[in-house]
Each structure stands twice: as structure tokens, then as C-alpha cells.
Amino acid sequence: MIEMNALEKTYITGAVEFQALKLIDLTINKGEYVSIVGPSGSGKSTMMNIIGCLDIPTGGSYKLDGEDVGKMSSNQLADIRNRTIGFVFQAFNLLPYATAYENVEVPLLFAKANNKERERRIIELLNGVGLGNKLNNKPTEMSGGGRQRVAIARALACNPDIILADEPTGNLDTASGSEIVKIFDELHEMGKTVVMITHDMSIADKTDRIIKIRDGLIESDGYHKKAS
Numbered sequence: 467m468i469e470m471n472a473l474e475k476t477y478i479t480g481a482v483e484f485q486a487l488k489l490i491d492l493t494i495n496k497g498e499y500v501s502i503v504g505p506s507g508s509g510k511s512t513m514m515n516i517i518g519c520l521d522i523p524t525g526g527s528y529k530l531d532g533e534d535v536g537k538m539s540s541n542q543l544a545d546i547r548n549r550t551i552g553f554v555f556q557a558f559n560l561l562p563y564a565t566a567y568e569n570v571e572v573p574l575l576f577a578k579a580n581n582k583e584r585e586r587r588i589i590e591l592l593n594g595v596g597l598g599n600k601l602n603n604k605p606t607e608m609s610g611g612g613r614q615r616v617a618i619a620r621a622l623a624c625n626p627d628i629i630l631a632d633e634p635t636g637n638l639d640t641a642s643g644s645e646i647v648k649i650f651d652e653l654h655e656m657g658k659t660v661v662m663i664t665h666d667m668s669i670a671d672k673t674d675r676i677i678k679i680r681d682g683l684i685e686s687d688g689y690h691k692k693a694s
């Protein structure tokens with residue numbers, strides 16, 4: 467469970483302070499399917515970085531599965547990220563000259579999975595995103611949709627409970643974007659917690675809960691019947 471209480475994030479650049487998140491109270495339960503929307507600069511990525519333990523709050527608290535993330539060392543943060551969270555980014559962030567197989571292998575090497583287990587898992591993951599026939603293709607040889615599929619397979623390598631996606635369809639055409647959202651639907655069906663930042667309301671409408679952020683505050687937060 468994701469739990470923020472009176473959470474604040476202030477960035478300090480030289481003599482300038484900027485409060486990117488202001489007294490946020492937010493709970494996201496295990497298995498929820500959530501989108502975060504809001505104008506550019508409203509604090510969406512800041513919130514995602516905190517949810518994903520890439521950054522810590524400067525005030526209030528953030529608890530992940532009951533553990534106070536703000537009090538963790540950088541080693542503990544790295545450990546909780548590796549065990550619990552899969553990240554998907556707008557720009558894919560793949561190794562462009564490594565194959566799909568090798569890209570998905572990276573987190574499994576860090577996790578010290580043995581050869582056999584790695585191979586089994588990589589093939590299973592790439593099959594799962596519809597790339598079973600592209601194991602040896604490089605991102606440079608793939609469409610944007612294909613690249614994002616590789617990135618999703620990589621995010622899932624260590625079987626995280628939570629998938630965090632920052633504008634995952636931002637670089638894709640509408641059709642490939644819908645295909646990617648279908649994969650998130652499936653992950654939600656499998657019981658994963660999925661939190662997706664998007665500018666696109668037609669994509670947000672496909673999730674169960676829409677959190678709107680403006681100027682570092684939650685402007686609205688509601689469940690709705692999702693569009694199919």
C-alpha cells in the first residue's frame with residue numbers, strides 16, 4: 467500500500483526554493499489502477515519519483531507497505547525499488563544497441579538470477595508482451611510501440627507489485643498507445659498496482675481512478691466507471 471501523509475517536496479536550487487508538492491494526503495491500495503493527470507509542472511513526475519523511491523519527501527511521510535521511505539538509506543531505497551517497483555518511461559530508456567533479450571536481461575543480472583532461470587524468464591516476459599518473435603531485434607530496429615513493450619518486459623523482470631509509468635504513451639501514435647494501455651489493463655487484471663501519468667484524458671479514462679494534480683496540490687481524486 468502507498469500512503470502519503472502531509473507530504474511535501476521542496477526543491478532547492480541555489481538560493482531558490484520551489485515547493486513542488488504541498489501537504490499531499492494520498493492512499494493507493496494494493497491492486498488499484500490509477501492515473502495521475504495535470505498540467506506540465508504540476509508535480510506529477512515528482513510524485514511518481516517519490517512513489518517509486520527514486521526520491522524522498524522533504525516533509526511529511528511516505529510509507530510503502532508500512533515502511534517509512536523517508537527514513538531509508540540510499541541502499542535501502544535501491545533494494546525496495548528492485549524488489550517492489552517496475553518503471554516505464556516516455557522515452558523507453560532502453561540500451562539501443564542491445565537486443566530485446568539483452569535489455570530484459572539487465573535487471574535479472576543485477577538480481578543474480580542464474581543462466582537457466584534468466585533465459586526462461588526473459589522468454590516468458592517477451593512472449594507476454596507479444597515479442598516472442600523479436601528476441602534478437604534491437605530497439606533501433608523496432609517501432610515505438612515495440613520499444614515500449616521491451617521496456618515493459620524489463621520493468622516486469624523482477625516481478626514487482628507496483629508498475630509506475632510516466633507518460634508511457636507520450637511518444638506513441640494513438641494505435642500503439644492503445645496497445646500499450648491494453649498491457650497495463652492485463653497487469654492490473656493480474657493483481658498489480660498500476661499508476662500511470664498521462665496528459666491524455668482518453669487514456670486516463672481507461673483506469674479506475676483519476677487523480678488530478680495542479681500546482682503541487684491534489685485538485686480532485688475520484689473513482690469512475692472506466693471506458694472500454
Ligand SMILES: Nc1ncnc2c1ncn2[C@@H]1O[C@H](COP(=O)(O)OP(=O)(O)OP(=O)(O)O)[C@@H](O)[C@H]1O
Pocket residue numbers: 477478479484486504505506507508509510511512513
Ligand atoms: N530536480 C529539480 N530541481 C528543481 N526543480 C525541480 C526539479 N524537478 C522538478 N522541479 C520543478 O518542480 C515542478 C514540478 O515538476 P514535475 O517534473 O514534477 O512536473 P510534471 O507535472 O511532471 O510536468 P510535465 O508534465 O512537464 O512532465 C516544476 O516546476 C519543475 O520545474
Ligand SMILES: [Mg+2]
Pocket residue numbers: 510511512632
Ligand atoms: Mg513529468
